[in-house]
Amino acid sequence: MDRDTLCIHAGYTPGNGDPRMIPIIQSTTFKYDTCEDMGKLFDLEESGYFYTRLQNPTNDMVAAKIATLEGGTAAMLTSSGQAASFLAVFNIAGAGDHIVSSTSIYGGTFNLFNVTMKRMGIEFTFVDPDCSDEELEAAFQPNTKAVFGETIANPALTVFDIERFADAAHAHGVPLIVDNTFATPINCRPFEWGADIVTHSTTKYMDGHDAAVGGCIVDSGKFDWSAHADKFPGLTTPDESYHGVTYTERFGLGGAFITKATAQLMRDFGCIQAPQNAFLLNLGLESLAVRMKRHNENGQKMAEFLAGHEKVSWVNFPGLPDNPYYERAKKYLPDGICGVVSFGVKGGRAGAMEFMKNLKIGNIATHVADAATCVLHPASTTHRQMTDEELIEAGVPADLVRMSCGIESAEDLIADVAQALDAVTVL
Ligand SMILES: *Cc1c(COP(=O)(O)O)cnc(C)c1O
Numbered sequence: 001m002d003r004d005t006l007c008i009h010a011g012y013t014p015g016n017g018d019p020r021m022i023p024i025i026q027s028t029t030f031k032y033d034t035c036e037d038m039g040k041l042f043d044l045e046e047s048g049y050f051y052t053r054l055q056n057p058t059n060d061m062v063a064a065k066i067a068t069l070e071g072g073t074a075a076m077l078t079s080s081g082q083a084a085s086f087l088a089v090f091n092i093a094g095a096g097d098h099i100v101s102s103t104s105i106y107g108g109t110f111n112l113f114n115v116t117m118k119r120m121g122i123e124f125t126f127v128d129p130d131c132s133d134e135e136l137e138a139a140f141q142p143n144t145k146a147v148f149g150e151t152i153a154n155p156a157l158t159v160f161d162i163e164r165f166a167d168a169a170h171a172h173g174v175p176l177i178v179d180n181t182f183a184t185p186i187n188c189r190p191f192e193w194g195a196d197i198v199t200h201s202t203t204k205y206m207d208g209h210d211a212a213v214g215g216c217i218v219d220s221g222k223f224d225w226s227a228h229a230d231k232f233p234g235l236t237t238p239d240e241s242y243h244g245v246t247y248t249e250r251f252g253l254g255g256a257f258i259t260k261a262t263a264q265l266m267r268d269f270g271c272i273q274a275p276q277n278a279f280l281l282n283l284g285l286e287s288l289a290v291r292m293k294r295h296n297e298n299g300q301k302m303a304e305f306l307a308g309h310e311k312v313s314w315v316n317f318p319g320l321p322d323n324p325y326y327e328r329a330k331k332y333l334p335d336g337i338c339g340v341v342s343f344g345v346k347g348g349r350a351g352a353m354e355f356m357k358n359l360k361i362g363n364i365a366t367h368v369a370d371a372a373t374c375v376l377h378p379a380s381t382t383h384r385q386m387t388d389e390e391l392i393e394a395g396v397p398a399d400l401v402r403m404s405c406g407i408e409s410a411e412d413l414i415a416d417v418a419q420a421l422d423a424v425t426v427l
Contacts, residue, residue: 002289003069003185003186003289004289004290006065006068006069007065007069007186007285007286007287007288007289008286010064010065010068010069011061011062011063011064011065011066011067011068011282012061012064012065021279021282022058022061022062022278022279022282023058024058024275024276024278024279025056025057025058025275026275026276027052028051028052028053029050029051029052030048030049030050030051032050038050043242043243043245044242044245044250044259044263052272052275053266053267053270053272054262054263054266054267054272055262055266055272056272056275056278058275058278058279059076059077059272059273059275059278061282062077062278062279062281062282062285063075063076063077063216065282065285066185066200066202066206066216066218066285067218067219069185069186069285069288070180070185070189070190070191070198070218070220071185071189071191071192071220072191072198072218072219072220072221073219073220073221073253073254073255074218074219074221074254074255074257074258074259075216075217075218075219075258076216076217076258076261076262076266077202077214077215077216077272077273077278077281078214078215078216078217078271078272078273079213079214079215079271079272079273079274080201080203080213080214080215080271081106081108081179081181081199081200081201081202081203081204081213081214081215082108082109082112082201082215083215083269083271084199084200084201084215084216084217085109085112085179085199085215086112086117086271087217087261087265087266087269087271088177088197088199088217088261089113089117089122089146089148089177090117090120090122090265091234091257091260091261091264091265092145092146092175092232092234092235092257093122093145093146094120094121094122094234095120095121095122096121096143097122097123097143097144097145098122098123098124098125098141098143098144098145099113099122099123099124099125099144099145099146099147099148100124100125100127100136100139100140100144100146100147100148100169101113101124101125101126101127101147101148101149102126102127102128102129102148102149102150102153102160102165103126103127103128103129104128104129104149104150104153104156104158104160105148105149105150105153105179106150106153106154106179106181106201109150109179110126113148114126123141123143125139125141127139129149129153129158129160129161129165130158130161136165136168137168140168140172144172144174145174145231145232146169146174146175146176146177146197147165147168147169147174147175147176147177148176148177148178148179149162149165149176149177149178149179150178150179150180150181150182151178151179151180151181151182151183151188151190151332151333152182152183152318152333152337152338152340153182154181154182154340154368155340155342155368155378155396155402156395157316157317157318157325157340157341157342158325159318159325159328159329159332159333160178160332161328162176162178162190162193162194162195162332163193163194166193166194166195166196167194169196170194173227173228173231174228174231175196175197175223176190176194176195176196176197177195177196177197177198177199178190178195178197178198178199179198179199179200179201180198180199180200181199181200181201181204181205181369182204182205182338182340182369183332183333183337183338184200184205184206184288184292184338186288186289186292186293186335187292187296187333187335187336187337187338188332188333191220191222193332195220196219196220196222196223197217197218197219197220197223197257198217198218198220199215199216199217199218200215200216200217200218201214201215202214202215202216202273202281202284203215204368204369204370205284205288205291205292205295205338205369206281206284206285206288207280207281207284208284208287208288208291208369208370208371209280209283209284209370209371210367210370210371210372211277211280211284212273212276212277212280212281213277214273214277214278214281215273217258217261219254219255219257219258221252221253221254221255222253223253223257224253225248225253225256225257226248226253229248234247234260234264235247235248235256235257235260236248239260239263239264241264242263242264247259247260291371291407292336292338293335293336294407295336295338295339295369295405295406295407296335296336296337296338296339297336297410298339298405298406298407298408298410298413299317299319299336299337299338299339299340299341299405300317300319300336300337301410301414302341302403302405302410302413302414302417303315303317303319303320303341303343304320305414305417305418306341306343306417307320309418309421310346311345311346311347311351311421311422311424311427312343312344312345312346312421313343313344313345313346313399314343314344315341315342315343315344316341316342316343317337317341317342318333318337319336319337338369339369339404339405339406340368340369340402340403340404340405341402341403341405342400342401342402342403343400343401343403344397344399344400344401345399345401345421345424346399346424346427347399347424347426347427348398348399348426349379349380349388349398349399350426351399351424351426351427352377352379352380352398352399352400352401353377353380354423354424354425354426355401355420355421355424356375356377356401356420358419358420358421358423358424359375359416359417359420360416360419360420361373361408361412361413361416362374362375362403362413362416362417363375364376364377366381366382367404368402368404369404370404370406371406371407372406372408373403373404373405373406373408373413374403374404374406375401375402375403375404376401376402377400377401377402378391378396378400378402379391379396379397379398379399379400383396403417
């Protein structure tokens with residue numbers, strides 16, 4: 001089936017007289033007839049539910065929908081995108097291990113890796129996503145456990161060469177993890193290009209309505225942990241906290257990664273998505289394919305309009321032919337990029353701030369990937385401690401405006417931006 005259809009129907013098939021919507025199972029606890037019945041769940045001999053800190057049926061139905069959309073074998077919902085990135089890496093790397101990551105990733109993920117996970121004893125080597133083959137090769141170490149990148153980086157809008165990084169990861173016997181938040185499985189399916197694990201901040205396009213923070217991890221089921229058993233003992237040797245179950249033996253390649261992340265990491269960290277939020281996420285998913293088409297169109301039209309405007313000094317959008325990622329975007333994102341465009345307003349910091357004040361439709365917000373257009377001027381808000389020189393080094397010059405085009409009419413959005421630019425007085 002088409003992804004448009006799967007957005008509605010995957011993950012849950014109601015039987016005769018069942019609710020049409022994925023129901024909210026708002027229960028922390030699940031009851032059993034005998035101790036033996038419940039004991040089988042604790043030994044992972046049978047699948048089922050006992051406590052919502054680890055697993056909940058609403059979450060699992062919504063996760064199954066996302067797994068189908070990505071073309072994966074198993075998935076789990078997490079309380080946030082940050083929790084998804086953390087669990088995806090921590091499931092296969094611990095103290096003394098090492099990860100290769102693209103430098104062009106979400107700032108929150110960079111901080112999680114570079115500060116917090118470093119404190120846990122995991123080392124990271126960050127490589128430019130457009131580095132030479134020699135530089136990429138030199139980043140790997142004998143204790144490397146995974147490679148990490150972002151399909152379309154937030155906010156740099158660089159397009160990640162998934163195939164190239166997957167080949168490099170596999171040559172070293174480790175999986176490629178891709179954060180597919182900005183592309184969504186409607187625009188790009190990283191598994192089709194060799195990625196092994198996909199993560200999402202479902203807070204963005206998947207929810208799409210500013211309603212619920214959440215995350216998701218999807219396994220392609222293709223990475224052969226057993227073929228590199230010495231690197232992944234957590235998956236390929238007995239887990240003493242679960243009566244000696246060996247995840248790869250019991251659950252196969254398609255189930256080992258997510259079962260371990262659920263049974264060990266969710267059990268111990270409890271960063272699960274609330275079933276209420278999973279229900280809201282599913283509402284967003286039902287219209288994801290339709291909304292992404294409009295986000296893609298609005299992003300493209302806005303970028304083209306801005307590129308021709310005299311008060312705009314530069315535009316960054318991989319759908320413009322002069323963008324360095326144009327060709328790569330055509331390969332990985334043939335149906336559209338996303339709704340996020342960044343550009344420079346003439347008049348620098350003051351010009352950008354005046355433009356923002358003049359907007360009537362765009363909300364000033366740190367958020368992106370929402371049904372409503374949101375606009376951010378990092379230099380005066382998220383990055384305001386930095387000097388103009390530091391901002392240039394960080395890739396967010398003082399004149400930069402990040403605009404996340406919503407699903408309003410493109411004509412209205414462009415008319416609003418046009419009047420806001422025309423009214424800018426500083427040059
Ligand atoms: C927002 C975001 C995250 C973090 O997700 P939260 O849901 O805010 O925790 C991770 N990756 C990308 C690309 C994001 O945009």
